[in-house]
Amino acid sequence: MRSLVPALTLALTHVTTLTQTRLRDLWSCLWSGKPRRQDHLRWLYAPDLVTFGYALRTTITSLIALGIALWWELGSPQWAALTVWMVAQGTRGKSVAKARWHMFGMVVGTICAVALVAAFPQAPVLFIVALAVGIGLFCFVGTLLPGPATMTNYRIHGMRASGFTYAIIALDGIADPEHIFQIAMARATYIVLGIVLESTVSSLFQFRLGERARDRLTHNFLTAIDGAARALAALLAGDAQVLSKARGLFSTITSLSDQIEFAEVEMGRHHGHEGDHARAALARVAVLLSRGLDMAALMHMPDCVPGDAFHATADRVRAFLLDLPARLEERDIGPTLQRLAALRADCRQAVAESLGTEMGSDTLPPVATDDAATLHHQHQRILHHGLDAMLEDLEQAIIQFEASLHPLPHDHFHYRIKTFRDWQQAVANSLRASVTIFGAGVIWITTGWSDGLLFLMFVSIVCSLFSTLEKPALATQAFLTGAFWAVGAAAVLVLWALAKPTTYEIMALCFSLPMLAGGLAFAYPTIVLAAVSYNLFLPILVGPGNQSRLDEIAFFNTAMPLILALWYAMWTFRLVLPFDTNAMRWQMRTGILKGLRLLARSRTLPTTLYVVERNVDRFVRLLTNTEATPEPVVDAYLKGILSAMSIGLNVIRLRAILARNVLPARSHQVIEEVMGRMAQFSGRYGGHYGRTARSAKLAINRIVGEAGRESNLAVRMEMDRALASLTVISYELDTNQMFFDASSPYLDPVFG
Incomplete structure (x- = not known):
């Protein structure tokens, strides 16, 4: 018996230590906020601490808003709780930004709703037409606002909130137009109460906000920079397709740039720039990535084999790129810029030595070489020019x-947020919303449905929320799923x-668990829209009040219009001006061809930053709309967009070279001929496409022949720059003939 005591003690100590370690690891995992698996209902029973905190905070806030609305004896207190869920976001910056735009939208929507009811108090058809047109106009303006057409763009949310408020006030007020002002003030009170409470409570849970x-x-x-540096290092190692394969780089850059405005909000009013x-x-x-595309083209010029000098420089640059993220993470910026300046000096020195060998100097005569050796030297200079330009853009990024x-x-x-307005899409979104709402109004009037006004309100809410999206039918389908959960x-x-x-x-206690579950579901990306629908419609379906309580008949007369409205909106979105990926791609290609023609002939040139951001926006839009599209077609379009970006940038550089007027007359003339061909670029085989590509090759041959006879150093360097841009244009036109061929609208038959 005594011999068992030490063994039991040792086993108990081991179990205690193991338990403490597991608990410590569990707490560390929860507190770290690292991404966790959320499938198979893990988002519900094993959430991370950040998600649980968001769900608990928002649940408490919505219940407080509901309690205050009941205390004030407001007529529809559920709208206060609903507003909290509409505004609440995972970070303070997103919550404040969304609250501001929601408040703006509420003011605009309230004013327009009062005017609508005052104008058509007893004309139901005109009222429905004006309601549909009004929400259509909000969708039109929202589509043209800066930022992506997503649910996280809170400028667009301002217009969504305008349509939302416009609908609920006007449809409540038309039943009692004499009290429209009181109804509008009541609805505005709910919304303001929800916004103020959410902003106040969320601020209590924030610490070190500016620092974070x-x-x-x-x-x-x-x-x-980590993704870009790795891609460019692989490019210098010989992987010419790495930038085409790394699709996520441009999407990551766009997504991260969209989040900056929320960090600005969190830093406060007195932050700098x-x-x-x-x-x-x-x-x-x-x-920088666009310069990498140029380097890929230059490294694969015809009859061009990078020499030992370029390989040596490229190896040093590659080692620097692989080491760069760690240096920047340590805030070692000064020495990093010095090392970058040394690498740029190496590139320029290699160019100078090549020119000195070919042209001679004050102390050394030129080295006699044949045409092949001269062409080789010229290719190496072009490569070093391209590498130096790439490092210059990297330097500018680090300085910023x-x-x-x-x-x-x-x-x-x-540095303002760029806006790329699509007027055709804005008109389509507006018409789709207006037709959907007008159809719902016609159903209400013709059937005489007693709950038709509620049906029309839910349709109007869905149109306000989703008509600015490219695929509103999919979003509405997810909303319908969430509505079933809410029911x-x-x-x-x-x-x-x-x-x-x-x-x-007791009522708050009953509400707490269902609301908490909805908040936890909000953090799971696969069901986020269904979770939003659940959180929004749950208070409406319950309808808490001081003097009344929903019975079975009232509940079903609220649930049925909700489900039917979402089902109707989903199918109307699919039938009325549905989103067509083929048409989107064709429109994108024609826009690219038109843009290249404008770059060649326009008097005022856009900046290179604008050209890059415009094509990155196209790239990301294409990536988000690839469903049911063959992979070869998607790949061809992605490569084509990157190719068009390279061509556009080098057209701008050639026009800058022409504006400096340093080139000899014949070289100047052949580049102007290339610009003239590009100004008529249509992309059709046997037409201007072939003439444009041939004119670029002809210009390269003429400038190469003339460069060997040029004795002015500054002119030779300018001719090398022109050759680099012409080489990239020629390479991209030859490599992506299929994409630029406008006679094949969709490429699907070609690659299918």
């Missing part, structure tokens, strides 16, 4: 990154749980 926002800006840039510099740094990373870390006093730098949860609350409570505390 700056850390996020740093992390964003390091994430982008850190966000502007961070936005410019990410844009420079995109330009440093400015975001250490803002300068009295800094007035501003199930509300049925339990209305028909069983809330039939008994007589105090607010």
Whole structure:
């Protein structure tokens, strides 16, 4: 017996230590906020601490808003709880940004709703037409606002909130037009109450907000530069297709740039221009990747074999790129810029030595070489020119990154968010929303449905929320799924749980678990839209009040219009001006061809940053709309967009060379001929496409022949720059003939 005591003690100690270790690891995992598996209902029973905190905070806030609305004896207190869920986001910056735009949209929508009811109090057809047109106009304006057409673009959300408020006030007020002002003020009170409470409560759970926002800006840039540096290092190692394969790089840069404005909100009113510099740094990373595309073209010029000198320089640059993210993470920026300057000096020195060998100097005569050796030297200079330009863009990105870390006093730098307006899509979104709402109004009037007004309200809400998206039918389908969840949860609350409570505390307790589950589901990307629908419609379906409680008939008369409205909107979105990926791709290609023609002949040229950002926007849009598209077609379009970006950038550089007027007359003339051909570029085989490609090759041959006779050093360097741009244009036109061939609209038959 005594011999068992030490063994039991040792076993107990081991179990205790193991348990402590497991608990410590579990707490560390929860507190770290690292991504966790969320499939198979893990988002519900094993959430991370950040997600649970968001769900608990928002649940408490919505219940407080509901309690205050009941305390004030407002007529429809559920709208206050609903507003909290509409505004609440995972970070403080997103919540504040969304709250501001929601407040703006509420004011606009309230004013327009009062005017609508006042104008058509007893004309139902005109009222429905004006309601449909009004929400269509909100969708039209929202589509044209800056930023991506996603649910996280809170400028667009301002217009969504306008349509949402416009619908609920106007449809409540048309039943009692004499009290429209009181109805509007009541609805506005709910919304303001929800916004103020959510903003106040979320601010209590934030600490070191400005510091964490700056850390996020740093992390964003390091994430982008790490991917870019690895891709460029692989390119210099010989992988010519690495930039075409690395599709996620441009999407990552775009996504990170969209998040900067939320970090600016978190840094507060008195922050400097850190966000502007961070936005410019990410844009420079995109330009850096475009330079990588140029390097890929230059390294694969016909009859061009990179020499030993270029390989030596490229190896040093490659080692620098692989080491760069770690150096920047340590904030070792000064020495990094010095090393970068040394690499650029090596590139320029290699160019100077090549020119000195070929042209001679004051102390050394030129070395006699044959035409092949002269062409080889010229190719090596072009490669070093391209490498130096790539390093220059990298230097500019790091300088902007440093400015975001250490803002300068009295800094007035501003880098605005770019807007690429699609007027055709805006018109389509507006018409789709208007037709859907008008159809719902016609159903209400012709059937005389007693709950038709509620049906029309739900249709109007869905149109306000989703008509600015490219694929509203898919979003509405997810919303319909969430609505079924909400109906199930509300049925339990209305028909069983809330039939008994007589105090607010017990009612809040009954509400807490269903709301908490909805908040946890919000963090799972696969069901996020269904979770939003569940959180929005649950308070409406329960309909808590001081003097009334929903019975079975009232509950089903609310649930049925909701489900039918979402089903109707989903199918109408599929039938009325549905989103067509083929048409989108064809429109994109024709826009690219038109843009190249404008670059060649326009009097005012856009900046290289604009050209890069415009094509990156196309690239990301194409990536997000690839369903049911053959992979070869998607790949051809992605390569074609990158190719068009390279061509556009080099057209701008050639026009800058022409504007400097340093080239000899004949070289100047042949480049002007290339620009003239590009101004008529249509992309058709046997037509202007072939003439444009041939004119680029002819210009290269003439400039190469003339360069050997040029004795002026400055002119020779300018001719090398022109040759580099012409070589890239010629390479891209030859490599992507299939994409630029406008006689094949969709490429699907070609690759299918």
